[in-house]
Amino acid sequence: MKIKYKIKHKIVSILAIIITVINISSISSASLVGKEIKISATEYNNMPYSYNEEERKIVLRFTEENIPVYVMKKNNVMTSFTTSDIEFYNDEKIKNILKNGYGCKTWEELGSNNLEEAYIATQEAIYISKEGRNIEDYKIIEGEEERANRILNTAKDILINASKEKPSTINITTKATKWKTYEENNDYKYKEYHIESGNTIPGDITIVKGEDVKIVDKLTNEIKNTFNDGDIFYLIVPKDIEQDIKLQFNYEMNGAYLYTYRKTNALEDQYLFAEKTGLISSASFAEKVITEVNLEILNQDKETKLPIKENMFSIIKEDGTVVKRDLVTNEEGKINTKITKGKYYLQQTSTVDGYNINKALIEIDVGNQENITIKVESTKPVTEEFTVLNKEINVTEESKNVIENNITEVSNITTTNINKKIINETNETNLHNVNNFINTINRKNVTNLTKDNIYNNYIDEIFTQNKELEGENVTLHMTRKDYANYIDMIMLDSAKVPILPVASK
Numbered sequence: 210m211k212i213k214y215k216i217k218h219k220i221v222s223i224l225a226i227i228i229t230v231i232n233i234s235s236i237s238s239a240s241l242v243g244k245e246i247k248i249s250a251t252e253y254n255n256m257p258y259s260y261n262e263e264e265r266k267i268v269l270r271f272t273e274e275n276i277p278v279y280v281m282k283k284n285n286v287m288t289s290f291t292t293s294d295i296e297f298y299n300d301e302k303i304k305n306i307l308k309n310g311y312g313c314k315t316w317e318e319l320g321s322n323n324l325e326e327a328y329i330a331t332q333e334a335i336y337i338s339k340e341g342r343n344i345e346d347y348k349i350i351e352g353e354e355e356r357a358n359r360i361l362n363t364a365k366d367i368l369i370n371a372s373k374e375k376p377s378t379i380n381i382t383t384k385a386t387k388w389k390t391y392e393e394n395n396d397y398k399y400k401e402y403h404i405e406s407g408n409t410i411p412g413d414i415t416i417v418k419g420e421d422v423k424i425v426d427k428l429t430n431e432i433k434n435t436f437n438d439g440d441i442f443y444l445i446v447p448k449d450i451e452q453d454i455k456l457q458f459n460y461e462m463n464g465a466y467l468y469t470y471r472k473t474n475a476l477e478d479q480y481l482f483a484e485k486t487g488l489i490s491s492a493s494f495a496e497k498v499i500t501e502v503n504l505e506i507l508n509q510d511k512e513t514k515l516p517i518k519e520n521m522f523s524i525i526k527e528d529g530t531v532v533k534r535d536l537v538t539n540e541e542g543k544i545n546t547k548i549t550k551g552k553y554y555l556q557q558t559s560t561v562d563g564y565n566i567n568k569a570l571i572e573i574d575v576g577n578q579e580n581i582t583i584k585v586e587s588t589k590p591v592t593e594e595f596t597v598l599n600k601e602i603n604v605t606e607e608s609k610n611v612i613e614n615n616i617t618e619v620s621n622i623t624t625t626n627i628n629k630k631i632i633n634e635t636n637e638t639n640l641h642n643v644n645n646f647i648n649t650i651n652r653k654n655v656t657n658l659t660k661d662n663i664y665n666n667y668i669d670e671i672f673t674q675n676k677e678l679e680g681e682n683v684t685l686h687m688t689r690k691d692y693a694n695y696i697d698m699i700m701l702d703s704a705k706v707p708i709l710p711v712a713s714k
Contacts, residue, residue, distance in 0.1 A: 257353030330363035412460025516542025
């Protein structure tokens with residue numbers, strides 16, 4: 210049995226999204242890898258502080274293009290050399306130090322008095338990071354407090370800024386869990402997104418794929434074609450269209466190439482230098498927009514309208530696939546879930562004690578509704594009063610019609626002699642009547658049964674057997690199922706024959 214259940218609502222849809230961001234960065238062909246580089250050294254002897262027992266001097270190294278060259282561990286050897294064994298170095302921590310130190314930034318940007326101070330501050334930042342130095346252990350030379358503090362404070366600032374570096378990419382994030390109706394047009398919904406792109410120069414946004422999609426700046430409420438770090442925009446989409454959306458973010462990234470040259474495997478023989486550069490990059494932002502409907506199932510007692518908890522249901526697609534199973538009603542008799550467009554059937558799979566299972570399949574047509582509520586009413590088993598007579602038995606009129614229309618002259622009666630379809634269309638109690646009649650005739654071994662004598666034989670047999678039974682009329686209160694079990698119990702006793710009901714109230 211199928212009950213068709215359709216609800217018409219205003220066209221609204223729930224949008225589920227999947228976000229992926231893919232970044233593609235182009236590497237400049239002007240890198241220094243494989244090129245011949247000449248590195249020169251200059252001694253600086255006027256250090257305003259000391260660290261442990263180290264000499265109060267440092268060697269400043271530069272390429273011919275005035276790119277500062279640093280070492281991983283202190284090396285005061287005055288050596289100039291030429292090499293072409295330059296390779297990329299992938300230590301992100303050192304890269305971020307050099308990106309925020311002298312070379313990628315000017316000495317003025319670092320707040321130093323000259324390039325020597327900026328160089329020393331950057332080199333000290335590397336020592337502190339790689340050797341685990343404590344900046345409080347530096348001993349300031351008397352009379353050099355101002356210069357020493359300026360250099361060491363710059364080193365601290367370089368390390369702080371390096372720790373704040375973000376990945377060389379952009380991130381599109383949202384804290385919203387639900388889409389909101391766009392106030393200027395209720396046929397659309399929007400969600401708020403944040404752009405994080407600390408290492409990028411302002412770029413542009415392009416809608417690559419999407420039907421009737423808009424990007425609007427939160428502050429100006431205008432169509433947004435460009436972006437900066439920290440921008441917030443609204444992605445506005447139609448409520449009733451299921452689609453894939455793709456946005457393209459094109460930008461130039463403020464970055465740096467980090468190179469190394471290793472004279473030996475010793476840290477003090479590993480030379481580092483960075484080259485400030487702008488990387489042309491792009492990021493793809495993709496969403497799969499799926500229309501879904503909020504489905505609420507409400508299970509109540511048919512008579513009292515009270516909720517029924519712990520009843521279990523399944524949702525089945527039109528092709529028979531179970532898409533949701535073991536859905537259990539809560540204290541309010543409710544189940545809340547989401548389903549996509551299509552035709553489904555709701556099926557009750559189990560029930561709590563005291564209620565019948567609703568065997569009807571409830572059809573659900575999911576279209577452009579926002580919410581669908583299905584009410585399922587459960588009934589309790591019907592209790593009927595049967596009057597059983599020990600001395601007078603009648604065959605019900607319904608049973609009589611089934612027997613007359615389906616039995617002719619036969620020597621042995623079985624259920625195979627009766628049209629099964631007609632039996633199945635009768636109720637539960639009537640089926641017992643037919644079976645009881647057959648058992649009675651077979652026990653008497655009647656060979657001359659005709660339509661004219663079937664009831665006499667049947668009633669005579671019961672009457673004869675019941676004459677031996679004593680007792681007055683007995684009134685039993687039981688459900689149809691209980692009554693069927695009662696009949697089956699009697700039939701197990703070969704000394705008795707089944708008693709048929711004569712009336713029910």
